Amino acid sequence: MLILAIETSCDDTCAAVLDNDRVLGNVISSQTNLYKEWGGVVPDIAKRAHQKRIGPVINRALKKAKKKIEDIEIIVVTQGPGLAPALGVGVNFAKELAIKYDKKLVAVNHIEGHILSNWVKNMYGKPTRKVEYPVLSLTVSGGHTKIILVNEIGNYEVVGETLDDAGGEALDKAAKLLGLGYPGGPVMEILAKKGNSQYLDLPKPLADKKILDYSFSGLKTSFYYKIKNWPREKVNKHLADLAASFQNAVFETLLRKYKLAIEKYQPKTLLAAGGVMANQELRKRLQKLAREEKLPILMPVKKWLNTDNAAMIGVAGYFKAMRGEFVVNIEKLDRDPRLQI
Numbered sequence: 001m002l003i004l005a006i007e008t009s010c011d012d013t014c015a016a017v018l019d020n021d022r023v024l025g026n027v028i029s030s031q032t033n034l035y036k037e038w039g040g041v042v043p044d045i046a047k048r049a050h051q052k053r054i055g056p057v058i059n060r061a062l063k064k065a066k067k068k069i070e071d072i073e074i075i076v077v078t079q080g081p082g083l084a085p086a087l088g089v090g091v092n093f094a095k096e097l098a099i100k101y102d103k104k105l106v107a108v109n110h111i112e113g114h115i116l117s118n119w120v121k122n123m124y125g126k127p128t129r130k131v132e133y134p135v136l137s138l139t140v141s142g143g144h145t146k147i148i149l150v151n152e153i154g155n156y157e158v159v160g161e162t163l164d165d166a167g168g169e170a171l172d173k174a175a176k177l178l179g180l181g182y183p184g185g186p187v188m189e190i191l192a193k194k195g196n197s198q199y200l201d202l203p204k205p206l207a208d209k210k211i212l213d214y215s216f217s218g219l220k221t222s223f224y225y226k227i228k229n230w231p232r233e234k235v236n237k238h239l240a241d242l243a244a245s246f247q248n249a250v251f252e253t254l255l256r257k258y259k260l261a262i263e264k265y266q267p268k269t270l271l272a273a274g275g276v277m278a279n280q281e282l283r284k285r286l287q288k289l290a291r292e293e294k295l296p297i298l299m300p301v302k303k304w305l306n307t308d309n310a311a312m313i314g315v316a317g318y319f320k321a322m323r324g325e326f327v328v329n330i331e332k333l334d335r336d337p338r339l340q341i
């Protein structure tokens, strides 16, 4: 089944062409250079950029796949969660295409897309996965941080989530405080490699309680107050130590709650996904945890599969289409910025 997938939930304009779960063409047009001076995504700028780019990005994905829009059987689009103005561009474009070319439409949850980034195959059908359920997934990006029990594909139970900032958002905000631009995660990763992660003593949010939820805003506030009165030269001299300390506090928090959830839910497989999983240090820590728990762990095999992309949305759409979950009234489909999984 030939699929065209569209993803515009945040600051990447993405399209992909798939044959079932195999990616034939994938295009990501990143807007991050538009937000460097803002320290975060500006919804109206994102909307205009998506509007300008979505058509050309889809055409490039079709061209890469050596297909025409007429060849496509199903259109898949991210319905939410995400930034409302950004989501609207993708949803409207997908609806117009589906109506104009008389295609079936599938609406996908962005977080399900991140989870299923671990099922994305290349055009040769690699990698193949044999997955034992239940799977316990940890998805961490700029917009969400959730521990989700996957009983099977399409059957999800959120067992823990952030009560305030997302993990990636915390890294982005700390980077902004340090004057490092947006997005903060990748710069913090590079700096942290050369720093002392024990340099700054930071709190462990919701540490001793047996709850599985996260909270990152206290961490960010504590970081702010600790360095608030420092002269700029001192901050600059210790940039690597500060990045390493903050990153370590975020990752320790992520792992502590995930470990608690593993003990409680006894999954057969672990899974990590979302933009922050592009971080090598976090991947190493998760692999270590998996070894200790004697469980296999799935993580996206390519760096671009961690951050936003339409290939993962296409695969989520493929599974939904296999279950017959198509949009019944295409004209009535609306973006849903707070869509729950």
Ligand code: KG4
Pocket (backbone or CB within 6 Å): 010, 140, 141, 142, 143, 144, 167, 168, 169, 171, 172, 183, 184, 185, 186, 189, 274, 275, 276, 277, 278, 279, 280, 306, 307, 308
């Ligand atoms: O999944 P994603 O592309 O978009 C959302 O759905 O939010 O995730 C973006 C987030 C940003 O917060 C960014 O700073 C973070 O992922 N990120 C990283 C790295 N690459 C991206 N965080 C840590 N280390 C990285 N290498």
Ligand code: ZN
Pocket (backbone or CB within 6 Å): 110, 114, 141, 142, 274, 275, 307, 308
């Ligand atoms: Zn995302």
